[in-house]
Amino acid sequence: MIWVKPDDKQAILHNIEKHKWKKDYYQAFVNRVQADVAAYYENPKQYLSGLPFDLSAQKPGQIPPFFYINNPDKEAAYRRNKLQHYLKNAIDCSIIYFLTNDEKYVKYSTSVFYTFLKSMLQLKASETPFNGGLIYQDDHLRESREVGAQMPVLYDFIYPYISKGGKGYNFVTDTYETVSVTEAETIFRTYVNLALGRGIVDCNWPVLESSSLVCNTLALNSESERNYFLQYYLTRDTTHQDALAKVAAVYKKEINWPESLNYSSGVAKLSTYLMTLLTKLDSSLHLGRKYPEILSAVTLPYYLTYPNNTQQILFGDGGRSYRHPIVNYELAYFLGKLENSSSIQNEFGSLLNTALQEPAYNRSQLNPRSYIPEPYFEEPLKLLWYCPEIVGEVKTYPKPVTVELPFAGILLQRNLSSSANPKHGLMTFVGGGAFIHGHASGMNMELYGQGHVLGTKAGKGSYTTEIHENYYRLFASHNTIVVNGYSRGEGGWVNLAINTVNKVAMEPLAYKKPVSGNYSFTISGFIDDKGDSAEAKQERTVGIIRTSTATGYYVDIFRSESKLPNQYHDYIYHNIGDSLIFNTSDQDFVLQSDEDRYKFKGPEKWGRERKFMNPGWHYFNTVETSNKYEKDLEVLFEANALGKQPVKMKLFVTADKNREYTKALAPPSVESVKAYSDKQTPTLVIRKKGEAWRNPFVVVYESFAGTSNEGQIKSVESILQNGIFKGVIVNSIVNGKAIKQMIISQDNDDSIFEDKALQIKFKGRYAVLTLNAKSQLAELYIGNGTQFSYQKWSVTAADAKAVSLSLTISGKNGNSNANGKFKISYPEGFKLTETIINND
Known part of the structure; x- marks a missing residue:
C-alpha cells in the first residue's frame, strides 16, 4: 500500500501496453535486473554472501551481521554502495512481481530482504543522540536515505508473497526460512525511532x-500505530524532527527553503514526494x-536562472548548473491529479510539456544505477505513478525582472533582450545572509555577460x-568588500553567520512590472560587525542600463564606512578569464610585486567548522600592487575560451x-564553465584608505566580445557636489x-542633487538621465524619487510619495510609465502619453 494498492495494477499494465x-521504459527496467537475478539463481550462496558482512561476528548457522559502517572507514563507500545495489535491485524485482506474478522475481527479492533482516537484527543502534544510526553508526542522516527508506518499500511489495508462506533463503544453512513479520517490524520501529530521536531541527535534516x-x-x-507515528510527520514536532506543518510554515515565510539551492531543491522534491504518497494513501489529507x-x-x-537558462545564481554551498527539476514537476502533476486540482495540473502540465520539448529529456530513458545518498523512488515511480500523457500548453515562461530571496538577502535583477539571444541578456544580483550551508560573503555580487557568468x-x-573552509566559504572568494582586513562570519551555522543583507530600495519590486524596459536598480544595506575590528556600515547600489537590443552595462556603487580609526576598505572583484x-599608459601608475600583501597574519588557527583563516585572501598569488593612484582607471578582463571570439x-x-x-x-x-573551472581566476582588489561612504567605490562594467578592446562606452566620470559623490556620467x-x-545615486530619500548650469535637479535615491548628441532629453x-527636472521638463510625485517613472522621447512625442501618481510639465509642442502601472 505504500506506493501502490492492488487495484492500481491493471491501470499500470494498461499504460505500459498502450503508451510506447x-x-x-518498462522493458529497460526489467532488463537492468536480469544480471543480478541470473547471478542469484546460478549461485544464491555466492550472490548473497557478496554483501558487506562482518564474518568475525558470525554465529554458527546464522547469517552474519553487516559491518558497522562509519564515515572515516576506508571501505565505507564500497560497503554502502553494495547495500544500495542489492536493495534497489530487490525493489525493482518486487515491482516486476507485483505486475507479472512471476515468482522468479519475488523469490529473489524476498531472499535479499531476509538476508538484510537477519543481519540487521544482530546490530545495536548507536546511542549518540546527534546522528547515530543502526548500520551507519555515525550517520543516521545518510542511512535513513540509503537503507531506512528502502527496507519498508521492499517489504510492502513482497508482503503478499510471504503472507502466503513465501520464504527467504538462508545462504549459510542452504535452507528456506519463514520471514517473521515481528522481526521485520522490529527493524521498522528502529528506523522510526531513529528518525524521531536523532539529528537536528531547523534545517533540511x-x-x-x-x-x-x-x-x-x-x-x-497496526493501523492505530501507523496513525500515531504519522502524526510525527504531519503535525507533531520533536526535539530532533520537524513535521511537515513546520516545514510548510518555513516556506510560507521565506518563499523558498532557506538553504543554498542544491539543498532547497532536494527539500522541495522530498516534500512533494511524501505529500503525494500520503495523499494517494488517504485522499482526505489534501x-x-x-x-x-x-x-x-x-x-x-527556474526564476533564479541566468539568461542562458543553464546556470543559476550561486550562493552558499549551492551549485551553478541548472536543469529543469523534471521529477519534481512529475510528482506535482500526479499530485494535482490525485487532488483533482485543475490549477496544479495546469501549472505543472505546462511546465512538463515545455521542458520535455528539450532534447535532454526523454521520458522513456532509464538512467544508470545511481548511488548518491537519496531515497530510492524516482525510477520506480516513473513506472508506477507518472501519468502516461501530460495535458498542458507548451509555452514560454517569462522570467520576472526582479526576484527577492529574503533569507539570503538576495535582490536579483535581469534584462532579457528582445532579440531573445542569451548573449544579449543582462543579469546581476546582490546578496548575503546567515543560513544553513551559507557562506560569509558580505554583500556579494555576480555579473552576467555575453552568455556567461563572468x-x-x-x-x-x-x-x-x-581551501573550502578558508577560502570558498569566506569573504575573499566573493565580489564584496573586506573592511580593515578583518571581515568575517561569527556564530550561527558552523560559526559563519553574517548579518543578512537588507533591501533598501528596488525597482521594480519582486515579480512586479517594471516602469521601463531598459532600466532597473537595487539598493542593498549591510552591517559588517562580526568580531570587533570591522564595525562597518555598507550600502550597495547596482543598476542595469540597456542601451540597445545587444548592448548595455552595469553600474556598481558600493559605500562602506567603519567606526574605527585608520579604516581601510578592499573592493574585490573576480572575473573568469585569462588575463x-x-x-593605462600613465607613468604615474606603477605596479610592483606584493606577495606579502595578503599573507595570513593570524593569530587564529583553522579549527574545522569552527575557526577560519579570515578573510581568506591568503590564497591570492602572483600579487602586484600599484602605488597610490587618484585618477580614473580602466581595467580589462579577457577570456579566450568562451567562444570563437574573446x-x-x-x-x-x-x-x-x-x-x-x-x-x-x-x-x-x-562552478564556472568547464574551460575555466580549474584555472586560477584573475582578481582585482581596490584598496581605499579612509572612509568610502561619501566617496564610494564606483565601477561601471561593460561586457563585449571581439578582438577590439573597445566597447560602446567611451568614458566615465564622477559627478561631485561639494566634493561628495552624486553619480557618474557615461558617454557612449x-x-x-x-x-x-547621467546616473545619479544618493544615500538618502531626501537627498538633493542640483546643477544649475545644466538645469538639473533631482530629489531621491536613483535616476538615469539620457541625452542625445545635442544634449536633448531622450530618456528619463x-x-x-519625488522630483526631477531637466531644462523645461519636470516630474513631481503626488503627495511627496516616491515614485518610479520612465519617460521616453521620440521627436515631439513622449511616453511615460509610472507606478504612482505624478505631475509632469514639458515644453510646448510635445505630445505625451501617460500610463500608470497597476502592480496590485
Whole structure:
C-alpha cells in the first residue's frame, strides 16, 4: 500500500501496453535486473554472501551481521554502495512481481530482504543522540536515505508473497526460512525511532529523514500505530524532527527553503514526494491543497536562472548548473491529479510539456544505477505513478525582472533582450545572509555577460577541506568588500553567520512590472560587525542600463564606512578569464610585486567548522600592487575560451584619493564553465584608505566580445557636489550615435542633487538621465524619487510619495510609465502619453 494498492495494477499494465514510452521504459527496467537475478539463481550462496558482512561476528548457522559502517572507514563507500545495489535491485524485482506474478522475481527479492533482516537484527543502534544510526553508526542522516527508506518499500511489495508462506533463503544453512513479520517490524520501529530521536531541527535534516520515518511507519500492521507515528510527520514536532506543518510554515515565510539551492531543491522534491504518497494513501489529507507554498517552491529555481537558462545564481554551498527539476514537476502533476486540482495540473502540465520539448529529456530513458545518498523512488515511480500523457500548453515562461530571496538577502535583477539571444541578456544580483550551508560573503555580487557568468562567486570546494573552509566559504572568494582586513562570519551555522543583507530600495519590486524596459536598480544595506575590528556600515547600489537590443552595462556603487580609526576598505572583484590588464599608459601608475600583501597574519588557527583563516585572501598569488593612484582607471578582463571570439569585461573605475590597485590570481572559480573551472581566476582588489561612504567605490562594467578592446562606452566620470559623490556620467556611442547618460545615486530619500548650469535637479535615491548628441532629453528613468527636472521638463510625485517613472522621447512625442501618481510639465509642442502601472 505504500506506493501502490492492488487495484492500481491493471491501470499500470494498461499504460505500459498502450503508451510506447512506458513500454520502452518498462522493458529497460526489467532488463537492468536480469544480471543480478541470473547471478542469484546460478549461485544464491555466492550472490548473497557478496554483501558487506562482518564474518568475525558470525554465529554458527546464522547469517552474519553487516559491518558497522562509519564515515572515516576506508571501505565505507564500497560497503554502502553494495547495500544500495542489492536493495534497489530487490525493489525493482518486487515491482516486476507485483505486475507479472512471476515468482522468479519475488523469490529473489524476498531472499535479499531476509538476508538484510537477519543481519540487521544482530546490530545495536548507536546511542549518540546527534546522528547515530543502526548500520551507519555515525550517520543516521545518510542511512535513513540509503537503507531506512528502502527496507519498508521492499517489504510492502513482497508482503503478499510471504503472507502466503513465501520464504527467504538462508545462504549459510542452504535452507528456506519463514520471514517473521515481528522481526521485520522490529527493524521498522528502529528506523522510526531513529528518525524521531536523532539529528537536528531547523534545517533540511528532518526532511531528508522523513522518507524513512513515513515508509517505515506505513510498513507496520497496526493501523492505530501507523496513525500515531504519522502524526510525527504531519503535525507533531520533536526535539530532533520537524513535521511537515513546520516545514510548510518555513516556506510560507521565506518563499523558498532557506538553504543554498542544491539543498532547497532536494527539500522541495522530498516534500512533494511524501505529500503525494500520503495523499494517494488517504485522499482526505489534501496535502497539495493544504500546502501550496511547497509546490510553488518547486518552480523557483527556474526564476533564479541566468539568461542562458543553464546556470543559476550561486550562493552558499549551492551549485551553478541548472536543469529543469523534471521529477519534481512529475510528482506535482500526479499530485494535482490525485487532488483533482485543475490549477496544479495546469501549472505543472505546462511546465512538463515545455521542458520535455528539450532534447535532454526523454521520458522513456532509464538512467544508470545511481548511488548518491537519496531515497530510492524516482525510477520506480516513473513506472508506477507518472501519468502516461501530460495535458498542458507548451509555452514560454517569462522570467520576472526582479526576484527577492529574503533569507539570503538576495535582490536579483535581469534584462532579457528582445532579440531573445542569451548573449544579449543582462543579469546581476546582490546578496548575503546567515543560513544553513551559507557562506560569509558580505554583500556579494555576480555579473552576467555575453552568455556567461563572468563576475562570479568562486563556488565551493570539497567539504571539510582547508581551501573550502578558508577560502570558498569566506569573504575573499566573493565580489564584496573586506573592511580593515578583518571581515568575517561569527556564530550561527558552523560559526559563519553574517548579518543578512537588507533591501533598501528596488525597482521594480519582486515579480512586479517594471516602469521601463531598459532600466532597473537595487539598493542593498549591510552591517559588517562580526568580531570587533570591522564595525562597518555598507550600502550597495547596482543598476542595469540597456542601451540597445545587444548592448548595455552595469553600474556598481558600493559605500562602506567603519567606526574605527585608520579604516581601510578592499573592493574585490573576480572575473573568469585569462588575463587582467590595467588599461593605462600613465607613468604615474606603477605596479610592483606584493606577495606579502595578503599573507595570513593570524593569530587564529583553522579549527574545522569552527575557526577560519579570515578573510581568506591568503590564497591570492602572483600579487602586484600599484602605488597610490587618484585618477580614473580602466581595467580589462579577457577570456579566450568562451567562444570563437574573446569575451571581455571592461571596468571603468572613477577617480578618488587614497586608492591602491592590486591584480592577483585567486583559486579556480569551480562552478564556472568547464574551460575555466580549474584555472586560477584573475582578481582585482581596490584598496581605499579612509572612509568610502561619501566617496564610494564606483565601477561601471561593460561586457563585449571581439578582438577590439573597445566597447560602446567611451568614458566615465564622477559627478561631485561639494566634493561628495552624486553619480557618474557615461558617454557612449550606440549604433553610431553619441549618447550621454547621467546616473545619479544618493544615500538618502531626501537627498538633493542640483546643477544649475545644466538645469538639473533631482530629489531621491536613483535616476538615469539620457541625452542625445545635442544634449536633448531622450530618456528619463526615476528608480526612486519625488522630483526631477531637466531644462523645461519636470516630474513631481503626488503627495511627496516616491515614485518610479520612465519617460521616453521620440521627436515631439513622449511616453511615460509610472507606478504612482505624478505631475509632469514639458515644453510646448510635445505630445505625451501617460500610463500608470497597476502592480496590485
